[in-house]
Amino acid sequence: MKAKFQHIVALPLLLIFLVSGIIVNAQSDHRLHGKYTAAIYLDSPPYEIRTEIFSTEDSSISFRKKWNDQILTIPVNTIQTVSVRRKGNVGAGILVGGLCGTFAGGLLGYALAGSGSAPGNSRGMNTLGTELSKAVSTGMGAMIGLIVGSLIGGAAGSAWIIIPLDKQQDHYEKYRNKLAGYSITNR
Secondary structure (H helix, E strand, O other): HHHHHHHHHHHHHHHHHHHHHOOOOOOOOOOOOOOEEEEEEEOOOEEEEEEEEEOOOOEEEEOOOOOOOOOOEEEEHHHHEEEEEEEEHHHHHHHHHHHHHHHHHHHHHHHHHHOOOOOOOOOOOOOOOOOHHHHHHHHHHHHHHHHHHHHHHHHHHOOEEEEEOOOOOOHHHHHHHHHHOOOOOOO
């Protein structure tokens, strides 16, 4: 019976190994790609464009369409907002959050196993009245920590940086260096 529950401890490690194998891509693409994804919000159709910032000019911003690598130049006086997010942040957040959650949940499960945490209980039983081994408690804590940590890490990694241009040249001048830092040509 004890050997059966020891596999529960190895399950989170197997899941982390599988997830990291899916995220890693060993093939390289020799085309010029940016590190950031941009969402441009305009005042006329199309109201939103998901693309990469190619470069910043005096009164316009050049973007590269993802689907055909065509360069599109949009005047600043038509752009409401530019939102930027680093590519891979969601996956990295899920991975780091999952690892930290698995470790913390496993430690918490180990610490609470057989601790007699139920009120009036001094024999080391949980609140259901059944005694759990350290391995089972550690595995359960690690699984719960993996799920919670992955959700929190994914949410933290999906944050966008919002740059308000409000169709005004002076706002663009204020944020131009910041936008240039997110461009493909600024490596």
